[in-house]
Amino acid sequence: MASQRYLIIKTLFLISIAICKGMYSEIPGATMIDLKILFNAKYEQISRSVSARGIGSIIGGFIGGFFMDRFRDWSDLLLAVFLTLGGFVLLFLPFVHDLGFLWFVFFATGISSGVANIAINVGVLLMWEEKAAPPLHAIHMGFGVGAILAPLVANPFLAVPADDQMNGSSAGNTSFGNTTKHYLKESAVQYPFVIIAFLIIGSGIPFFVYQCLHIKERKAYSPINSEERRKPSLKEMINPATYADGSLFYGCVMFCLLFVYYFMTVGGEQMFGNFVRSFAVDNLHFSRNHASYLDTAFWACFTVGRFIGIVSSKFFSLRFLLITEVALNFISVTAMDISATKGPSYLWGFTIAQGLIAAPLYPIGMSFGNTLVKISGVCLTLIEVAGSLGDFTFIWLAGKYYDSYGPQAILYGYQASSILVLIVGICFLIVSCLRKDRFSRTEFSPCELPVSSEVNEIETSDSNKRK
Known part of the structure; x- marks a missing residue:
C-alpha cells in the first residue's frame, strides 16, 4: 500500500510539471500581440524568437534520451x-531589451522543456510498467490543463486599445514607427512569464527530495541484491534494428514514419494554438478578451479530447482509433479552411471541433507505434526531436507568411499538416x-538485459548440478 501511495504521489508531481509545461508552451500564443507591442516588432520577428524553443527542445530531447538510458538512477x-x-532563465524576460535575447530565453527554456518531456x-513507463497507460494519458491531459490556464x-x-472597447475593428493592427496608438490599459505582458517561471521552479523542488530518497534506498540494499543492469552501448542505442526485432530496414522505415507523423x-497543433487568437483579432475583428476566450476554449476542448481518448481506447482497437482520428482531423481542418473566415460563429465552431479532434493524435501515435517497434x-x-522541429518550423513559417499573405496563411499551413498526417x-x-x-510476433514479451543474464546464470548452475 505504501509503495502504491508513493507511485501515486510522484505521478501527481509529474502531472504538475506537465501542467507547467503546457502553460509555458501556450503562453506565447496568448501574448503574441502584446509581445509585438513590447518589442515594436512584426509577427515574423516574434515568431522567430518563439520558435527557438523548438531548437532548444531538440537539444533537450537528446540530453534527456541519453541520460535516461545511461544514468537512469539520476533521472530525478x-x-x-x-x-x-x-x-530562472524565464525570469529574465522582464529585463529583455532586444529580440536576440528574447530568442535566447525561449531557446534555453526549450532545452528544459525537452529534458522534462x-x-x-x-519515468511513468518505469514506475507503472504494464499499468502505465492511464498515468500516461493523465500526463498528456496535464499539458492540456496548462494550455487552458495560460x-x-x-x-x-x-x-486594451482604446478602440477595442468600441468595436474591435483595429485591435490587432499594432502600429509601428511614428504612429501613435492609444490604450485604455498598457501591456504588462512580462508578468505572466514571471508567474509561470516561479511555478516551473516550484514543480522541480520535490524531485531533489526524490533523488535523495532514491540514493538512500539504494544504499540500504546489499550488493548482491542491487546488481545493476548492463548499460547498452551507444551503438546499440542509436541502431533502429534494436527496437525492430533486429531488422534494420524495418526499423528505419518506422523511425521515418514516426518522425514525419510527430x-x-x-507543428500543426502548435501553429494553430499559438496563432488562433491573433487570427481571430486580425481577420474577424474579435475584441482581445473575446479572442482570449476562444484561445481558452480551444485548449479546454483539447483537454476534453484527451480524456475522450482515454475512454475510447478501452472500447475500440488501436487501428480503428488511428484511422478514425487522422481522417477526422483532415476533414475538420479542410472544412475550417473553407468556412472559418465566414464569421465568428464559424470560427468558434471549428475551433472547438479541432480541439476535440486534434487532442488524441499525439498519444494514439505513441500507443500504435509501440505495437510496431519498442x-x-x-x-x-x-519523437521529441520531430515534435520540436515541427514546433520550430511551423511557428517560424507561420509568422513569416502571416505578415506576407495575411492570417489565412495559418489555415493553409494547418491544411498541409493534416494531409501528411493522414x-x-x-x-x-x-x-x-x-x-x-x-507482441504477437514473439512468444514472450521483450526481456531486459539483466533478466537474460539471470537466465544464463540459472542454466549454467543447473548444468553444473547435473555434472
Whole structure:
C-alpha cells in the first residue's frame, strides 16, 4: 500500500510539471500581440524568437534520451536541475531589451522543456510498467490543463486599445514607427512569464527530495541484491534494428514514419494554438478578451479530447482509433479552411471541433507505434526531436507568411499538416497489416538485459548440478 501511495504521489508531481509545461508552451500564443507591442516588432520577428524553443527542445530531447538510458538512477536530479534552470532563465524576460535575447530565453527554456518531456514519459513507463497507460494519458491531459490556464493567467496583463472597447475593428493592427496608438490599459505582458517561471521552479523542488530518497534506498540494499543492469552501448542505442526485432530496414522505415507523423502533428497543433487568437483579432475583428476566450476554449476542448481518448481506447482497437482520428482531423481542418473566415460563429465552431479532434493524435501515435517497434528512451527522443522541429518550423513559417499573405496563411499551413498526417496514418495501417504487432510476433514479451543474464546464470548452475 505504501509503495502504491508513493507511485501515486510522484505521478501527481509529474502531472504538475506537465501542467507547467503546457502553460509555458501556450503562453506565447496568448501574448503574441502584446509581445509585438513590447518589442515594436512584426509577427515574423516574434515568431522567430518563439520558435527557438523548438531548437532548444531538440537539444533537450537528446540530453534527456541519453541520460535516461545511461544514468537512469539520476533521472530525478536531472529533471529537477533542468526545471530549475529553465525557470530562472524565464525570469529574465522582464529585463529583455532586444529580440536576440528574447530568442535566447525561449531557446534555453526549450532545452528544459525537452529534458522534462523525456524524463516524465520514461519515468511513468518505469514506475507503472504494464499499468502505465492511464498515468500516461493523465500526463498528456496535464499539458492540456496548462494550455487552458495560460490565456487565463495572461489576460489580466494584456493591453486594451482604446478602440477595442468600441468595436474591435483595429485591435490587432499594432502600429509601428511614428504612429501613435492609444490604450485604455498598457501591456504588462512580462508578468505572466514571471508567474509561470516561479511555478516551473516550484514543480522541480520535490524531485531533489526524490533523488535523495532514491540514493538512500539504494544504499540500504546489499550488493548482491542491487546488481545493476548492463548499460547498452551507444551503438546499440542509436541502431533502429534494436527496437525492430533486429531488422534494420524495418526499423528505419518506422523511425521515418514516426518522425514525419510527430513533425506534422505537433507543428500543426502548435501553429494553430499559438496563432488562433491573433487570427481571430486580425481577420474577424474579435475584441482581445473575446479572442482570449476562444484561445481558452480551444485548449479546454483539447483537454476534453484527451480524456475522450482515454475512454475510447478501452472500447475500440488501436487501428480503428488511428484511422478514425487522422481522417477526422483532415476533414475538420479542410472544412475550417473553407468556412472559418465566414464569421465568428464559424470560427468558434471549428475551433472547438479541432480541439476535440486534434487532442488524441499525439498519444494514439505513441500507443500504435509501440505495437510496431519498442518505444524506449531513444524512440522518445526521436519523437521529441520531430515534435520540436515541427514546433520550430511551423511557428517560424507561420509568422513569416502571416505578415506576407495575411492570417489565412495559418489555415493553409494547418491544411498541409493534416494531409501528411493522414498519409502517414494510412502507412501505419499498411505496415500493421503486413506485419503483426510486436507482441504477437514473439512468444514472450521483450526481456531486459539483466533478466537474460539471470537466465544464463540459472542454466549454467543447473548444468553444473547435473555434472
